[in-house]
Amino acid sequence: MRTLTGNEAIAEAMRQVNPDVIAAYPITPSTPVVEKFAKFVADGVVDTELVTTESEHSAMSACVGAAAAGGRVMTATGAVGLAFMFEVIYVASSFRLPIVVAIANRALNAPLNIHGDHSDTMAARDSGWIQLYSENPQECYDNIIQAVKIAEHPKVRTPVMVCFDGFQTSHMIENLYVEPDEVVKRFIGEYKPIYPLLDYEHPVTYGAWDRPDYLMEHKRSQVEGLYAALEVINDVGKEYEKLTGRRYGLIEAYKLEDAELGIVVMSATASTVKDVVNKLREQGVKAGLLRIRAFRPFPASEVAKNLASLKSVAVLDRSWTGGAIGGPLFHEVCSALYNLDTHPKVVNYIYGIGGRDVYPEHIEGVYQDLSKIAKTGRIERLLGYLNLRE
Amino acid sequence: MAPIRLKDIAGKTEKFARGHRLCPGCGAAITVRQVMLAVGDRPVVVATATGCMEIGTSLFPHTSWRVPWIHTNFPNAASTISGVEAMYRAKRKKGEVSKKIKFIAFGGDGGTYDIGFQALSGAAERGHDFVYICLNNEGYMNTGGQRSSATPMGADTTTSPSGKVLPGKIQWRKDMVRVMAEHGIYAAQACPSKWMDLMRKVEKALEIDGPAYIDVLIPCPTGWKGDPSQSLVTVQKAVDACYWPLYEIEGYKIKLNYKPKEKIPITEWFRSQGRFQHLLKPEYKDLVAKIQAEVDRRWERLLKDAGEA
Ligand SMILES: Cc1ncc(C[n+]2csc(CCOP(=O)(O)OP(=O)(O)O)c2C)c(N)n1
Ligand code: SF4
Numbered sequence: 001m002r003t004l005t006g007n008e009a010i011a012e013a014m015r016q017v018n019p020d021v022i023a024a025y026p027i028t029p030s031t032p033v034v035e036k037f038a039k040f041v042a043d044g045v046v047d048t049e050l051v052t053t054e055s056e057h058s059a060m061s062a063c064v065g066a067a068a069a070g071g072r073v074m075t076a077t078g079a080v081g082l083a084f085m086f087e088v089i090y091v092a093s094s095f096r097l098p099i100v101v102a103i104a105n106r107a108l109n110a111p112l113n114i115h116g117d118h119s120d121t122m123a124a125r126d127s128g129w130i131q132l133y134s135e136n137p138q139e140c141y142d143n144i145i146q147a148v149k150i151a152e153h154p155k156v157r158t159p160v161m162v163c164f165d166g167f168q169t170s171h172m173i174e175n176l177y178v179e180p181d182e183v184v185k186r187f188i189g190e191y192k193p194i195y196p197l198l199d200y201e202h203p204v205t206y207g208a209w210d211r212p213d214y215l216m217e218h219k220r221s222q223v224e225g226l227y228a229a230l231e232v233i234n235d236v237g238k239e240y241e242k243l244t245g246r247r248y249g250l251i252e253a254y255k256l257e258d259a260e261l262g263i264v265v266m267s268a269t270a271s272t273v274k275d276v277v278n279k280l281r282e283q284g285v286k287a288g289l290l291r292i293r294a295f296r297p298f299p300a301s302e303v304a305k306n307l308a309s310l311k312s313v314a315v316l317d318r319s320w321t322g323g324a325i326g327g328p329l330f331h332e333v334c335s336a337l338y339n340l341d342t343h344p345k346v347v348n349y350i351y352g353i354g355g356r357d358v359y360p361e362h363i364e365g366v367y368q369d370l371s372k373i374a375k376t377g378r379i380e381r382l383l384g385y386l387n388l389r390e
Numbered sequence: 391m392a393p394i395r396l397k398d399i400a401g402k403t404e405k406f407a408r409g410h411r412l413c414p415g416c417g418a419a420i421t422v423r424q425v426m427l428a429v430g431d432r433p434v435v436v437a438t439a440t441g442c443m444e445i446g447t448s449l450f451p452h453t454s455w456r457v458p459w460i461h462t463n464f465p466n467a468a469s470t471i472s473g474v475e476a477m478y479r480a481k482r483k484k485g486e487v488s489k490k491i492k493f494i495a496f497g498g499d500g501g502t503y504d505i506g507f508q509a510l511s512g513a514a515e516r517g518h519d520f521v522y523i524c525l526n527n528e529g530y531m532n533t534g535g536q537r538s539s540a541t542p543m544g545a546d547t548t549t550s551p552s553g554k555v556l557p558g559k560i561q562w563r564k565d566m567v568r569v570m571a572e573h574g575i576y577a578a579q580a581c582p583s584k585w586m587d588l589m590r591k592v593e594k595a596l597e598i599d600g601p602a603y604i605d606v607l608i609p610c611p612t613g614w615k616g617d618p619s620q621s622l623v624t625v626q627k628a629v630d631a632c633y634w635p636l637y638e639i640e641g642y643k644i645k646l647n648y649k650p651k652e653k654i655p656i657t658e659w660f661r662s663q664g665r666f667q668h669l670l671k672p673e674y675k676d677l678v679a680k681i682q683a684e685v686d687r688r689w690e691r692l693l694k695d696a697g698e699a
Contacts, residue, residue: 020480023473049480051472054512058469061509064462065437065473071480073473091462197458197474198487200433207461208448 002178006137006169009176010076010102010162011036013144015046016184019100020071023051023062027081028114029166030104034076060085060092067097068206070196072148074099078166079106082120086127092159093128094218095206096225098151098191099159100144101129105267106166107320107354115355116166118266121295122319122328124161128222130229131296133266134164135252138176142246145179148188149236155228157194165268167355172268179244187243226297233294250299252291253306255281259288261370262307262344264333265316266292269351269358273316276363287367292329300336307337310344311374314366316386318352326383345373351386362386394589399427403456405434410454412446415618417608417625418525419446421582422496425523426457428592434492435478437471439501440464442532442610443525465505467495468513468522475518492596493520499540500530502605503564514573514601521595521602524566527610535613539564542633543681544674545665547613552668557677562684570603571639577603578638583626587636587647594638607634615664627659632689637696646696653689656682 004012010033014022024034034052041050051066053059059075067073077085082103092099103121107113121131132147134140140162147160164170179187195204210218230250237248252270255277256262263273270291280287290306292299307313315334317327324331326348337343349366351358366386373379405426412419422443435458438444444461447454462470471493481487497506502524510522529547530536537550542563546552550559571577576598580588588606595602607628609621616624628634629648633656636648657678660666669678693699 020484021473021476023476047480047483049476049483051476051516053469053472054508054515057466058472058509058512061462061466061469062473062476065460065470065475066477066480067473068460069435069474069477069481071477073477087463088466197435197460198478198481198491200435200458200491203456203458205448205453205455205459208450208453209445209461210450214450 001175003173003175004137005032005171005173006140006164007032007104007171008036009137009141010144012178013141014074015040016181017072017074017145017148017188018046019048019074021049021051021063021066021073022075023053023059023066024075025053025056025059025077025081027056027077027079029106029170030076030078030102033102056081056084057088060088063099064088064092064095064097067092067099068095068196069198070193072191074101076102078104079108079120082124083108086124089124089127089129091207094222096157096222097159098157100147100151101159101161102144103161103163104166104170105163113354114166116168117353117355118163118319121161121163122321125296125328128158128226129296130158130160130226130294132160132162132294133292134162134169135268135270135291136169137172137174138246140164140169141176141178142240142244142248145184145187146236146240146248150229150232152191153232156225156232158225158229163267168268177244177246183243187240229297230299248293250294251302251306252293254289254291256288256290256306258286260286260311260374261367262288262290262310262313263316263363263366264290264292264313264329266295266318266329269316269318272358272360273363276360276367280367285367285371295329298332298336300332303333303336304340307333308340308343312370313344313346314370315346315348317348317350320350320353345377345379347373347379347382347384349384349386356387358386394428394586394593402427405429405456407454407456410447411449412442413612413618415609415611415621416442417527417582417610417621418443420622421525421588421606421608424582424585424589425494425592428589429492429494429596432492432596433489434494435474437461437467437474437495439467439497439506440532441498441501443496443498445532464501466509467497467501467506469509471495471520472513472516472518475520495520495522497522497524498531499524499526499528500538502526503539503566511573514570514575514603517600519600521592521604524603524605525608526605527608527613528563529610529613531610531613540566544669544677546668547665557674558668567603567605567639571642573601574642575601575603576638576640578605579634579636580604580606581625581629581634581636582606582608583622583629584636584648591638613665616662620662624662627654627662630654631656631659631685633659633685635689635692637692644692644695646692646698649698656685
């Protein structure tokens with residue numbers, strides 16, 4: 001047992017992974033990850049080449065160069081930092097480079113706001129990266145280690161974003177299990193790069209240009225890695241459970257088997273929802289929770305399987321989506337359910353933008369709305385906001 | 391370092407293969423060929439920024455590169471190669487790579503002076519061991535010949551066209567070699583018409599442990615509206631007009647590498663290309679005089695700094 005913040009848990013996992021290169025640029029609230037790691041470098045406890053770049057654009061560019069050169073590569077960022085990386089983010093996934101990035105989720109400007117919401121990673125949701133969302137510091141730690149194995153799996157070879165809520169999780173202190181260094185080392189194993197740039201005797205060309213005669217095929221083949229990840233994420237989770245006793249899959253179904261009312265949410269808010277579910281269950285309300293851990297690839301069939309028999313479902317989105325009818329998680333859940341013979345009524349709530357608190361009473365309010373919808377079969381308001389001054 | 395001899399490089403398997411898609415007479419192609427010949431048998435990894443050179447040499451499923459080569463985006467040849475070089479250092483430390491590998495990044499003037507400048511300056515400050523070569527055709531040619539901060543005053547480009555009230559580009563060009571030298575690194579100005587000088591500079595830069603910058607004025611018959619068969623003759627005029635002096639800076643010390651026997655007027659450089667034709671009209675007499683005065687001022691300063699005045 002160690003007492004660590006989410007950021008510290010990530011730095012600790014990174015130390016144990018001991019990547020070949022970390023290229024990074026500071027941004028709140030993930031800055032302590034790299035600060036802590038820099039101390040490991042300064043103290044000589046890791047072999048990593050730390051490249052402290054002059055911007056996030058260069059950090060991701062250096063990560064891509066380093067990973068193409070043929071080794072383990074990591075970085076940390078969030079918010080405008082991720083936005084500044086954007087064009088290179090696509091290069092990383094298109095080259096099928098197993099880079100792991102820790103992202104303390106944070107709002108995007110303007111107005112400037114350094115607090116948590118998912119607008120940053122939702123903007124990068126279609127970039128071809130795997131996205132894992134962590135509920136607490138323990139899962140931050142566990143996800144970094146599993147992400148290495150998922151990203152490097154020969155069938156996947158796709159970069160992974162390990163997302164966690166800015167400040168809420170990044171700065172939250174928790175007692176958590178840290179595995180012995182040897183256990184982590186054995187779990188992730190040796191990395192065998194394919195087509196490394198440093199193999200000058202077998203020169204390869206990275207990043208040629210495609211005319212209309214090839215890009216569709218290249219994009220189509222790239223997505224195979226993401227589809228393969230659906231199984232690999234589950235497999236790696238099972239293997240990790242054997243080692244640590246902690247179980248992870250694409251989703252977490254909480255008291256859903258016999259549930260009538262369900263909430264779908266990601267990251268830290270799931271803990272609040274679990275408390276509310278426990279309370280409602282004591283009162284005889286058949287409430288449940290579906291936490292999405294892997295948003296990309298989206299586990300549509302698992303979502304459908306777990307929600308199909310419910311009466312009403314509320315999807316909680318923590319991102320601002322200009323002009324859309326609801327948030328991105330809502331759209332995914334609706335798509336997963338639409339072609340089923342029977343499915344629940346689904347509504348959407350936007351919450352937690354720019355770090356706005358969500359209290360148990362707000363979640364209770366959502367379940368009350370769901371209960372009304374379940375009884376009447378009628379949706380009065382498709383899209384609502386939690387804890388908003390109106 | 392023994393001087394490069396023609397008989398040593400003739401007949402070598404070229405690392406920059408034939409069959410690229412750059413325009414006839416393109417100075418970028420000529421320069422990269424000279425650079426890759428100067429690399430010789432050294433193991434090398436190359437990064438290239440988006441632009442003519444990248445587009446002309448990497449149309450899938452073909453490649454002109456017989457060396458490991460990477461293109462990611464337009465602004466980041468320097469930061470991409472930084473990562474490659476960092477991985478090389480990590481692997482050397484762990485004993486996974488034993489042979490010495492060299493790293494080269496190519497960028498156009500747009501990818502170097504403008505959008506890639508931050509990445510280049512950052513990489514130079516961090517001291518990565520790489521040679522950055524700017525293929526400077528004084529404009530964004532791959533996107534149709536727009537002005538860049540390397541475009542000289544008076545040039546007619548697609549975003550600084552000469553018109554009824556404007557003469558073409560109205561600003562001076564950025565003096566990038568001086569800027570890069572102020573990072574405390576080796577920086578040189580070269581030209582493919584003086585190929586021996588260029589190749590010697592490449593060799594020198596490769597031998598340096600740390601960053602090095604070489605700015606090469608490359609003729610672009612398409613963007614400059616010049617005669618493709620006269621590319622190297624054209625660009626030599628820039629050198630002989632002392633508009634593009636050949637020099638190098640090492641440890642902040644300037645060395646002049648070539649002094650034309652006779653300094654030709656800037657108008658001879660203008661006459662060889664379509665982009666300057668309007669300047670030859672009488673109404674631009676004053677502007678031409680102003681440009682000539684600036685060329686003279688920069689040349690005099692260089693002579694003084696190099697201890698030649
Ligand atoms: C971020 C970004 N902005 C704009 C472009 C479009 N673009 C591609 S190449 C290029 C100009 C390249 O000019 P330069 O670097 O001088 O090289 P040249 O083509 O002249 O050799 C531009 C503007 C791009 N690829 N990426
Ligand atoms: S436009 Fe100019 S730089 Fe580009 S390929 Fe043609 S000649 Fe070369």
